[in-house]
Amino acid sequence: MIVKHVSDIVGTKNEVDTPTWDSRRLIVRSDGIGFSLNHTVIKPGTETQIWYKNHVEAVYCMDGEGEIEVIGGETYPIRPGTLYVLNGHEKHLLRAKSAMTMLCVFDPPLSGTEVHDADGVYPIAQD
Numbered sequence: 582m583i584v585k586h587v588s589d590i591v592g593t594k595n596e597v598d599t600p601t602w603d604s605r606r607l608i609v610r611s612d613g614i615g616f617s618l619n620h621t622v623i624k625p626g627t628e629t630q631i632w633y634k635n636h637v638e639a640v641y642c643m644d645g646e647g648e649i650e651v652i653g654g655e656t657y658p659i660r661p662g663t664l665y666v667l668n669g670h671e672k673h674l675l676r677a678k679s680a681m682t683m684l685c686v687f688d689p690p691l692s693g694t695e696v697h698d699a700d701g702v703y704p705i706a707q708d
């Protein structure tokens with residue numbers, strides 16, 4: 582059994598704070614359970630280009646408002662209760678009108694320290 586509190590993660594290498602989002606990696610690859618889970622805050626007034634070509638990500642919005650634009654596709658509003666799953670590895674733009682608190686699940690799991698590369702991609706974790 583694994584029990585953690587987000588305060589155990591804040592300020593460690595498994596909190597990744599970028600100009601557009603702050604991600605607390607609650608469950609990581611080394612936990613050995615086959616997926617990872619982040620508590621992520623998307624900063625208000627930001628836009629982030631993302632492409633999880635190596636992962637499937639499920640995102641559940643718990644607070645805040647914004648939108649996701651699939652590049653070459655549709656734009657969907659995000660509000661508390663919205664779930665989206667990037668099961669087609671869609672390139673997208675994530676925009677936050679207000680601070681959005683998101684629960685993010687990744688398969689395969691993140692090692693915990695990943696940041697986006699220039700294309701918005703995370704590598705496949707090796708450690």
Ligand SMILES: CC(=O)NCC[C@H](N)C(=O)O
Pocket residue numbers: 602604605619620621623631640675683685
């Ligand atoms: C919702 C989203 O994709 N945010 C970008 C950060 C990422 N999900 C993470 O928490 O590592």
